Amino acid sequence: MSGDARAPALPGEEEERARLERALDPGPGLRGWLRSVSHRDVGRRYVATAFVFFALAGAAAAAMRAQLLFADNDWIGPDLYNQLFTMHGTTMMFLFAVPVMEGLAVYLVPLMLGTRNVAFPRLNAFGYYTFALAGIVLWTAFALDVGPDTGWFSYPPLAGPEFSPGKRVDFWAQLVTLTEVAALVAAVEIVATTFRQRAPGMSLDRIPLFVWAMLVTSFMVVFAMPAVMLASTYLALDRLVGTHFFNPVEGGEALLYQHLFWFFGHPEVYIIFVPALGIVSSIVSAFARRPVFGYPAMVLSLIATGFVSFGLWVHHMFATGLPELGESFFTAASLLIALPTGVQIFCWIATLWTGRLVFATPLLYVIGFVATFVLGGLTGVLQASVPIDTQVHDTFFVVAHLHYTLVGGAVFPLLGGIHFWFPKLTGRMASERLGKLGFALVFAGFHLTFFPMHQLGLAGMPRRVYTYAPDSGFEPLNQLAGAGAAVLALGVLVFAGNLLWSARRGRVAGPDPWGAETLEWSAPSPPPRYGFLHPPVVFGRDGLWEREAGSAVVTGLRSEPESGTYEVLLTNLVDARPELRADLPGPSIFPFLTAVSLVGTLVASVFTPWAPVFGGVPIFLSLLGWPVRTPPAPVVLREGEVPDVRPAPARAAP
Amino acid sequence: MSERPAALDVSVLPAHAFGSRGLAWWATVGFIVIEAGMFAMVIASLFYLHGEEAQWPPAPFAPPELLWGTVNTAILLLSAWPNHEMRLAAERLDLAGVRRWILVADAFSVAFLAVRWLELGDLNVRWDSNAYGSVVWVLIGFHTFHLLTDAIESMVLTAMVLGSPGPRRYVDVSENGIYWYFVVVVWIPIYAVVYLLPRWW
Amino acid sequence: MKRAARAALALALAGCGRPAALDPAGPQAARIADLWWLSFAVVAAVYAAVLVALALAVARGRRARRESAGDGPPAPRPPDPARTRRIALVIGAASAASAAVLLVLLVASVRTGRAIARAEREHPLVVEVTGRQWWWSVRYADGRASEWFETANEIHLPVGRSIRLALSAGDVIHGFWVPALHGKRDLIPGRANELFLRVERPGTYVGRCAEFCGHQHAKMQILVVAEAPEAFEAWRARQRGPAREPRNEAERRGREVFLSSSCPLCHAIRGTSAGGQAGPDLTHLASRARIAGNWLPNAPGHLAGWVLDSQAVKPGNRMPPNLLPGPDVQALLAYLRSLE
Numbered sequence A: 001m002s003g004d005a006r007a008p009a010l011p012g013e014e015e016e017r018a019r020l021e022r023a024l025d026p027g028p029g030l031r032g033w034l035r036s037v038s039h040r041d042v043g044r045r046y047v048a049t050a051f052v053f054f055a056l057a058g059a060a061a062a063a064m065r066a067q068l069l070f071a072d073n074d075w076i077g078p079d080l081y082n083q084l085f086t087m088h089g090t091t092m093m094f095l096f097a098v099p100v101m102e103g104l105a106v107y108l109v110p111l112m113l114g115t116r117n118v119a120f121p122r123l124n125a126f127g128y129y130t131f132a133l134a135g136i137v138l139w140t141a142f143a144l145d146v147g148p149d150t151g152w153f154s155y156p157p158l159a160g161p162e163f164s165p166g167k168r169v170d171f172w173a174q175l176v177t178l179t180e181v182a183a184l185v186a187a188v189e190i191v192a193t194t195f196r197q198r199a200p201g202m203s204l205d206r207i208p209l210f211v212w213a214m215l216v217t218s219f220m221v222v223f224a225m226p227a228v229m230l231a232s233t234y235l236a237l238d239r240l241v242g243t244h245f246f247n248p249v250e251g252g253e254a255l256l257y258q259h260l261f262w263f264f265g266h267p268e269v270y271i272i273f274v275p276a277l278g279i280v281s282s283i284v285s286a287f288a289r290r291p292v293f294g295y296p297a298m299v300l301s302l303i304a305t306g307f308v309s310f311g312l313w314v315h316h317m318f319a320t321g322l323p324e325l326g327e328s329f330f331t332a333a334s335l336l337i338a339l340p341t342g343v344q345i346f347c348w349i350a351t352l353w354t355g356r357l358v359f360a361t362p363l364l365y366v367i368g369f370v371a372t373f374v375l376g377g378l379t380g381v382l383q384a385s386v387p388i389d390t391q392v393h394d395t396f397f398v399v400a401h402l403h404y405t406l407v408g409g410a411v412f413p414l415l416g417g418i419h420f421w422f423p424k425l426t427g428r429m430a431s432e433r434l435g436k437l438g439f440a441l442v443f444a445g446f447h448l449t450f451f452p453m454h455q456l457g458l459a460g461m462p463r464r465v466y467t468y469a470p471d472s473g474f475e476p477l478n479q480l481a482g483a484g485a486a487v488l489a490l491g492v493l494v495f496a497g498n499l500l501w502s503a504r505r506g507r508v509a510g511p512d513p514w515g516a517e518t519l520e521w522s523a524p525s526p527p528p529r530y531g532f533l534h535p536p537v538v539f540g541r542d543g544l545w546e547r548e549a550g551s552a553v554v555t556g557l558r559s560e561p562e563s564g565t566y567e568v569l570l571t572n573l574v575d576a577r578p579e580l581r582a583d584l585p586g587p588s589i590f591p592f593l594t595a596v597s598l599v600g601t602l603v604a605s606v607f608t609p610w611a612p613v614f615g616g617v618p619i620f621l622s623l624l625g626w627p628v629r630t631p632p633a634p635v636v637l638r639e640g641e642v643p644d645v646r647p648a649p650a651r652a653a654p
Numbered sequence B: 001m002s003e004r005p006a007a008l009d010v011s012v013l014p015a016h017a018f019g020s021r022g023l024a025w026w027a028t029v030g031f032i033v034i035e036a037g038m039f040a041m042v043i044a045s046l047f048y049l050h051g052e053e054a055q056w057p058p059a060p061f062a063p064p065e066l067l068w069g070t071v072n073t074a075i076l077l078l079s080a081w082p083n084h085e086m087r088l089a090a091e092r093l094d095l096a097g098v099r100r101w102i103l104v105a106d107a108f109s110v111a112f113l114a115v116r117w118l119e120l121g122d123l124n125v126r127w128d129s130n131a132y133g134s135v136v137w138v139l140i141g142f143h144t145f146h147l148l149t150d151a152i153e154s155m156v157l158t159a160m161v162l163g164s165p166g167p168r169r170y171v172d173v174s175e176n177g178i179y180w181y182f183v184v185v186v187w188i189p190i191y192a193v194v195y196l197l198p199r200w201w
Numbered sequence C: 001m002k003r004a005a006r007a008a009l010a011l012a013l014a015g016c017g018r019p020a021a022l023d024p025a026g027p028q029a030a031r032i033a034d035l036w037w038l039s040f041a042v043v044a045a046v047y048a049a050v051l052v053a054l055a056l057a058v059a060r061g062r063r064a065r066r067e068s069a070g071d072g073p074p075a076p077r078p079p080d081p082a083r084t085r086r087i088a089l090v091i092g093a094a095s096a097a098s099a100a101v102l103l104v105l106l107v108a109s110v111r112t113g114r115a116i117a118r119a120e121r122e123h124p125l126v127v128e129v130t131g132r133q134w135w136w137s138v139r140y141a142d143g144r145a146s147e148w149f150e151t152a153n154e155i156h157l158p159v160g161r162s163i164r165l166a167l168s169a170g171d172v173i174h175g176f177w178v179p180a181l182h183g184k185r186d187l188i189p190g191r192a193n194e195l196f197l198r199v200e201r202p203g204t205y206v207g208r209c210a211e212f213c214g215h216q217h218a219k220m221q222i223l224v225v226a227e228a229p230e231a232f233e234a235w236r237a238r239q240r241g242p243a244r245e246p247r248n249e250a251e252r253r254g255r256e257v258f259l260s261s262s263c264p265l266c267h268a269i270r271g272t273s274a275g276g277q278a279g280p281d282l283t284h285l286a287s288r289a290r291i292a293g294n295w296l297p298n299a300p301g302h303l304a305g306w307v308l309d310s311q312a313v314k315p316g317n318r319m320p321p322n323l324l325p326g327p328d329v330q331a332l333l334a335y336l337r338s339l340e
Helices: A013-023 A029-035 A039-067 A078-113 A121-143 A168-196 A209-240 A254-288 A295-311 A324-336 A338-353 A361-384 A386-392 A396-426 A432-459 A475-505 A590-605 A611-624 B024-051 B066-078 B080-091 B095-121 B131-162 B167-200 C002-013 C027-067 C081-118 C229-240 C249-260 C300-308 C326-338
Strands: A552-555 A565-571 A578-585 B006-009 C125-132 C135-140 C149-152 C154-158 C163-169 C174-177 C185-187 C193-197 C203-209 C221-227
Touching: A013 A565, A039 A078, A039 A121, A039 A475, A078 A121, A078 A168, A078 A209, A078 A254, A078 A396, A121 A168, A121 A578, A121 A590, A168 A209, A168 A590, A168 B024, A209 A254, A209 A295, A209 B024, A209 B131, A254 A295, A254 A338, A254 A361, A254 A396, A254 B024, A295 A324, A295 A338, A324 A338, A324 A361, A324 A386, A324 C081, A338 A361, A338 C027, A338 C081, A361 A386, A361 A396, A361 A432, A361 C027, A361 C081, A386 A432, A386 C027, A386 C081, A396 A432, A396 A475, A432 A475, A590 A611, B024 B131, B024 B167, B066 B080, B066 B095, B066 B167, B080 B095, B080 B167, B095 B131, B095 B167, B131 B167, C027 C081, C027 C193, C125 C154, C125 C174, C125 C185, C135 C154, C149 C229, C154 C229, C163 C174, C163 C185, C185 C193, C221 C229, C249 C326, C300 C326
Parallel strands: A552 B006, C125 C163, C154 C221
Antiparallel strands: A565 A578, C125 C135, C135 C149, C163 C193, C174 C185, C174 C203, C203 C221
């Protein structure tokens, strides 16, 4: 494929490569780092930052497990413990699980589609900075003992002005808004990129399953995120300017919050899970050496899962005393959603059954995913029933269920996916031995930690308790879970250590060490900032495994370093015929400045309602900079270098 | 593969397009869908709270005064006309036309922002009086926020087209027009729910 | 003393044997437990089937790999159409079977829910429970208004009789959950919720607050004492009455200490001038097996520690420490322990 070491050069390639590199070169130093709009940089940063938050949230969990080792333990008091479980949940859900999937999508989707960047590169960078700064603000608040302490869901009236005075919950509410902005931005990117920028010949029925998963996820984000922004905004308004949305004395309703929150909250877990389904498909096809079985069924299952996930939210409210008939509808929907996921599992098993398996680390994580997620999904089926749920709701049974589905269903595929795409991201192979060891520890540690929690829930241990009575009998199983947590933590350390070490010292990887079929494996490892020098043309669904792969590429896209622009090809929505050239903007500091202004404004609004008015000014001014396209930084010559004085080709009239 | 790959030369393709063939449309429509979803949920919140009350607005509050709200509804609906003309001019690449109609549209912006200010004084309830007041203020306030950002965006575009705009600006003007339609259309159910519902339900 | 011992035993046994939710003492919890066992059997079978299929797939795939020669990843090969059709049929059948299984679970669940929702509606005994941070206010509002009385944290119920628990919240959302008796129900400010149940097996059952409600959510326990109807009536008759008069000098002095400290601001003792509503009713404190939201046994040492510095036991709870001189503490304890 053109653009990598294999293919011979087309005429004019060297100049084209140089122009593209200049167009996307953000310049040196910290300022340069902040100016980059390459999807490769933004995606990598999303993933790396999300893993930092994962480590922080994991540390919070380790502290909680330690506190719960003994009955009536006093290592951590209720105030700190309440902050810990709030920070753990909030960070995992808003600062890790969604952003890491967004980041993988931002990195991989343009490469899988054969284009050079996402549709709105500056918006993409803005989304990343907003997310990163919001997370820093939240953890700073925690470090200063003003971290939120009312749970990741933060129900009023407990989280309202009367029972949670101070600023803690306000920081939570603003964090939610900011991370939702980032998620919405990424969703718009994925939809626009996937619909308009596919390689010629990549009709809708030839899109990789990972891209379908991210497309479905993006639509879910667009319809779900506004609900939580609204819930947290109502809560912030109740707390800061005296509105009465949740105050029953003045006509408000505590349950209004729960409806809005869970209308978001249920799709949210599928927003985390559906990308993982895409990762699993990518890994299964590469390591079974055949395309995933049943492409149409897989796509329809993803879409059905996305749709049905919006009809489940009341199952989080089965203990609130809602009418029985209404609840039955949600039981039916909660059972129904098991079907499309079941179809996907059957298709993957069929793929493995008829494939020739390569037992590398990514495949181990997929096997671990099936064994773990299916158990979690089945406890979900148990909880879909209202009577059963009234026993296990808000107990450690649910803690077990949610971790089996989120860790088994999203984190295991994610860890496998990181191993899988590691050579593409870094140009080096991770150690297989350490990868397998990490998997074994993580898998064993996970089950040891979370399986006993099913029993604890049934025995009467509620959630969000900083201790339990000595005569409750909860101690032995909590200690088992604590031991498991230690093994799990060790596994995570081995995973991280392996990657950090291999990024510098691992065996150098070529573009396609696994022999996989999607287009990102035709770009160099790591890809240059501009992705493809000559974007590929596609002739079938199976990408690089097609006989005609590499036989045609796109030329004629312009790049203009002097105005910091470069072009991508837009193709028709359904059958991907070439239609238009679109020029994308190059590096700029303004997305970062807008993010700083936005985060600053929302943080200030915690202290004064005038903040949005005053904060609007820097936000507006920084937005004015977005359409500006500046020449790249002047080239700094190193000793002995000769400057390149060839002029750019004349630009044809539009 | 030792053969040189065949080259699909796309340099002859156009570089700008209006509507869904270009990229800007997708950002605009994406944003509209997100905002429409939020408005729908605020209206749903209003109906949720309404279902818990015997009377709406709850005693002793009177419904908002009809005058300024209705005047503004008329201004908003009328503003669709210069908006439409502006979009047509943009698609024709008619700079004079774009300049003329965007200035007319800006005049409408100023008018409906001014009347919105009068509306806010005539709602007969404060946001901190009760839940009814809270949701009505949030609904109108959220719409006002969109009016404001739309007006500001239009004025920035006005400054750009009064200078020497490149071809991309015509597409931006057209997209701004779509957003304007959204701000007008979304007002209709809000008007019905805030001004008419308390009187005729 | 016997009460406390029985309560302690109940709590201790909660750890061994069947978990409380699967050890029902009444028909509601029993129906849920039955549904649980049916559903559990079904999903366990499904899980086993999936694991077997996965293991077989992995084994076959491994064998296929060994049969192909060479290093590096084996070349990918397109699937065989005939096999594809067969596999599609198998997946179709598996999906249909899954749908059937889900339908069975749906029907079972709805039937159980309906049965529970309709039970115990005939002349139930009404007990009003109000959740507060971080204790349970209990009111028996049955019969004549003059016979209504309040108590706290410990709920007595007659065995074999329909009970209606009227649930409300005084501040934030709480959750009432006694797993041996029924599923949980939230107590939501501004909403009236209810649980209908019946206890068939006499005994002492532990429950806990099941909706995060702030600092001391973890230590907000419930004790339900189910006893024979005669025993219940006797208990109720005693609880209706005002507080026992002091029998000796120490108890008299203790009552003086109580009434002249800040205690009456929050606590009520019927028959005295103490009428505070913010904290638990103490009229018959000594009749209860446990104190401090059922967290501590009702014994002199614990009671003294609780009164003097409840913040050490439950940091963040609403009762301030009480600095009292030694003799006053002794007298107060004597009085409180006399309130049977």
